[in-house]
Each structure stands twice: as C-alpha cells, then as structure tokens.
Amino acid sequence: MSKIEINNVYKIFGNNPKSVLPMVKEGSTKDEILEKTGHTVGLDNVSLKIEEGETFVCMGLSGSGKSTLIRHLNRLIDPTDGEILVEGTNVMSLDKEKLIEFRRHKMSMVFQRFGLFPHKTVLQNVGYGLEMQGKSEDERNKISMEKIDAVGLNGFENQYPSQLSGGMQQRVGLARALATDTDIMLMDEAFSALDPLIRSDMQKQLIDLQSELKKTIVFITHDLDESLRLGDHIGILNSGKLVQVGTPEEIIMNPADDYVKAFVKDVNRAKVIKAKIIMKNLNDSENIDKSNVIKVNEDQFIEEFLPQIVCSDSNCEVVDKNGNIKGYITNQELQSSLTKS
Ligand SMILES: Nc1ncnc2c1ncn2[C@@H]1O[C@H](COP(=O)(O)OP(=O)(O)OP(=O)(O)O)[C@@H](O)[C@H]1O
Ligand SMILES: [Mg+2]
The missing domain is CATH 3.40.50.300 (P-loop containing nucleotide triphosphate hydrolases)
Known part of the structure; x- marks a missing residue:
C-alpha cells in the first residue's frame, strides 16, 4: 500500500x-x-x-x-x-x-506564505502544534528550542514574526512543522x-x-x-x-x-546524471575499446569523473560497489550525453 x-x-x-x-x-x-x-x-x-x-x-x-x-x-x-x-x-x-x-x-505543513500567528512569539509559534497535541508547556518549550536551534534562530525565540525577515519567518514555519514530528x-x-x-x-x-x-x-x-x-x-x-x-x-x-x-x-546535466544511467551494459559493449579505461562507480555523477576521462582520452568502465563490471561508457557518448535533450 x-x-x-x-x-x-x-x-x-x-x-x-x-x-x-x-x-x-x-x-x-x-x-x-x-x-x-x-x-x-x-x-x-x-x-x-x-x-x-x-x-x-x-x-x-x-x-x-x-x-x-x-x-x-x-x-x-x-x-x-x-x-x-x-x-x-x-x-x-x-x-x-x-x-x-x-x-x-x-501531517504537518509548512505554508507558502509562512502562516505564522502574529501575536505569538517564535517559541509559541513553533510550539503551537505541540500544544494542539496536548503536550505540557515544559515539554513544548524543550522540543521547540531544539527545533529553533536546528533552523538557526537561536536567540530569536521571544521575538514576534513581524520582527523577523521573510527568510527567518520561513524558518519558524519549518521549525514548527519539524516539532510535531x-x-x-x-x-x-x-x-x-x-x-x-x-x-x-x-x-x-x-x-x-x-x-x-x-x-x-x-x-x-x-x-x-x-x-x-x-x-x-x-x-x-x-x-x-x-x-x-x-x-x-x-x-x-x-x-x-x-x-x-x-x-x-x-x-547542469553532469551534476544530476549518474554513470549507470548512460552506460551501455555488457552485452552492448563488445565493440568498445577497453585497452584504456578508467573505473568509475555506477552511482557516481558524471561531473565527478568527466574531467579525468576527457583529459586522458579514455573510456569508462562502470563497476558496482563490489567492483563487478556493469558496463561501459565511451568518451564520445559521455560528452554527447551532456548536450542531449
Ligand atoms: N481559492 C481559489 N479560488 C479560485 N481559484 C483558485 C483558488 N485557489 C487557486 N485557484 C486557481 O487554481 C490554479 C492553481 O493555483 P495554485 O495556487 O495551486 O497554483 P501554484 O502552482 O501553487 O502557483 P504558485 O507557484 O504561484 O504558488 C490557479 O489558476 C489559481 O488561479
Ligand atoms: Mg502555490
């Protein structure tokens, strides 16, 4: 399900x-x-x-x-x-x-436009969901302070939303959602x-x-x-x-x-495409020159090995975490994968 x-x-x-x-x-x-x-x-x-x-x-x-x-x-x-x-x-x-x-x-929700209570402090805003869950004040404040800390708003807990910048208000909303767990x-x-x-x-x-x-x-x-x-x-x-x-x-x-x-x-395709996405598997790799290959892990992003492959004019041998060969990427395919759409 x-x-x-x-x-x-x-x-x-x-x-x-x-x-x-x-x-x-x-x-x-x-x-x-x-x-x-x-x-x-x-x-x-x-x-x-x-x-x-x-x-x-x-x-x-x-x-x-x-x-x-x-x-x-x-x-x-x-x-x-x-x-x-x-x-x-x-x-x-x-x-x-x-x-x-x-x-x-x-469910907790972080709203697009913050949705904070203007007359409650940061601490009270963050603790609001916990209050609704019936938690005691001590417990609320303890959890809320942890979350305020986590979003980098330490020291602002007694301020009101109008005293904060937009980005800070957004972090209060995030802390509130995290608090309810x-x-x-x-x-x-x-x-x-x-x-x-x-x-x-x-x-x-x-x-x-x-x-x-x-x-x-x-x-x-x-x-x-x-x-x-x-x-x-x-x-x-x-x-x-x-x-x-x-x-x-x-x-x-x-x-x-x-x-x-x-x-x-x-x-930036090199940042988001992994080796395994563009490799040719072993059956389709028969004609690839394997005399000059560099090993890359199947889960590595292209940007992590691109410069090395291009500079040494070699092909990639793609391996899994145990070192088993899963496939190959030719130098040419590697470079064309960056411009395809
Ligand atoms: N309460 C409402 N009454 C009438 N139309 C609405 C209402 N809420 C949303 N819409 C319409 O529904 C469509 C989708 O709106 P929605 O707010 O879901 O967009 P969005 O993808 O969240 O946009 P944004 O990135 O600007 O927040 C829009 O055409 C909007 O005009
Ligand atoms: Mg929207």
Whole structure:
C-alpha cells in the first residue's frame, strides 16, 4: 500500500464546479473553461502514488496547481471529483473529530506564505502544534528550542514574526512543522524565501534529517535544482494536469513534452546524471575499446569523473560497489550525453 494515493482528482474553482466537470472530463482546456464558464481548473484528472519514506517533489509554473494539490492531502481543499487516500484511508470519509486528529498527528505543513500567528512569539509559534497535541508547556518549550536551534534562530525565540525577515519567518514555519514530528510533512515552497546560502543549508539539513527519520515528504518548488537535489520522485504539473512523474534522471533524460523540456534545458546535466544511467551494459559493449579505461562507480555523477576521462582520452568502465563490471561508457557518448535533450 502506498502512503498517499491520489486517484483521478479534479478541482474546479467557481460557483458551480460540478456543472463544469463534464466539460473538463471531455477535454476542454483550462483556458477554454475559464472563458466559457468563468470557472478555474485547479487540478485536471491527477493520479499519483507517494511511497512511505520518500521525498516527492511537485514542480510546475506559477498557477499550475501545486498548492491546490498539496492542500488536498490534509483536506484544506475538497476535491470536485476523485479520491485521496492516506495510508489507505479516504480523507473525505473523516468526520470533524477524526480530521482534527489527523491534522494534528499525521501531517504537518509548512505554508507558502509562512502562516505564522502574529501575536505569538517564535517559541509559541513553533510550539503551537505541540500544544494542539496536548503536550505540557515544559515539554513544548524543550522540543521547540531544539527545533529553533536546528533552523538557526537561536536567540530569536521571544521575538514576534513581524520582527523577523521573510527568510527567518520561513524558518519558524519549518521549525514548527519539524516539532510535531508527524510522519508526513507537506512543504509548500518551504525554502523559496531564503537567500541562496541559507537555502542550500536548509536543503542539506532536510536531506540529513530525511536519511535518519525517513519521513514521507511532499515538497513543492519551482526550482529545478532544488527538486533534483531533494526528490526521489518528481511530478510536474502544467495547467492542473500532471504531465510527468519520474525519478530525477528520468525527467532529465526523457522529458515528456516541451513544457518539461523547457524546465530541464538549463540544468547542469553532469551534476544530476549518474554513470549507470548512460552506460551501455555488457552485452552492448563488445565493440568498445577497453585497452584504456578508467573505473568509475555506477552511482557516481558524471561531473565527478568527466574531467579525468576527457583529459586522458579514455573510456569508462562502470563497476558496482563490489567492483563487478556493469558496463561501459565511451568518451564520445559521455560528452554527447551532456548536450542531449
Ligand atoms: N481559492 C481559489 N479560488 C479560485 N481559484 C483558485 C483558488 N485557489 C487557486 N485557484 C486557481 O487554481 C490554479 C492553481 O493555483 P495554485 O495556487 O495551486 O497554483 P501554484 O502552482 O501553487 O502557483 P504558485 O507557484 O504561484 O504558488 C490557479 O489558476 C489559481 O488561479
Ligand atoms: Mg502555490
């Protein structure tokens, strides 16, 4: 069973979404629907599965439906049609009490625009979810201070959100989500307001945290580098439609359409493509010159061995972690893989 399963979800915003649904199902585009009916298509027949312990990144241009999608997961938004299952439970079947319980203990969320309480201090904001979980003040403060420390806001715990910069407020939101220790974390552009150095640092922290805690994270961004760095799988939305889901390598190597191509065209391919993705396996390697090869590990990124291969004009022999030969990459193929799209 997948941790999260979304089946044929449609979301239409407007006065009478149900009346517009048949048109959407028959294939009218978002623009047509808006023009003819004044309704906005938020999501158009989205289905996907997110597995326990993975980081699933959702990418797409502004207005493509990313926030709408993530908000269906904790039912801040109800679908016009389709179902959302979390650990096999249809979230639409939760009554008021169960939904509150579910939001407090199952999922935490970092909002795109922080969502902090202006009249609570940093410490109180971070401890809010814990308060809702019924934890004592001592316990709340202890956990909150740990998380405030983790996001680098030590010393600011008694300040109010208005006294902080945007990036600092975003970190308060992140600390609050971490504090509740739910096994699903929803992060809507959680790092977008941070400056590059802190952003990179926070990405690193999230990766470290993830390798230890193995939470299920749904992370929204419109930054391709961030999604490649964080995502086990990436889903790409265009006008409410999910146009491609794949691993970072699959998205880079086989973009499904022009929209995805536009996203990946400027990516530094050497940084994200691993040796095993482009190697020819042994059966197809018979004609490759093996007199001058350099061994590389199958999980190494191209950038790690590219200079050496190019300078010595050799081919790559790709091995697994036990040293078994898995395949070969010729010098020429290595270089052309960097420009293909
Ligand atoms: N409450 C709402 N009422 C009407 N239309 C909405 C509402 N929320 C979202 N929409 C529409 O749904 C579409 C998707 O919006 P959404 O906020 O999910 O985009 P997004 O991908 O998160 O964009 P951004 O990157 O700018 O945050 C947009 O066309 C938007 O106009
Ligand atoms: Mg959004």
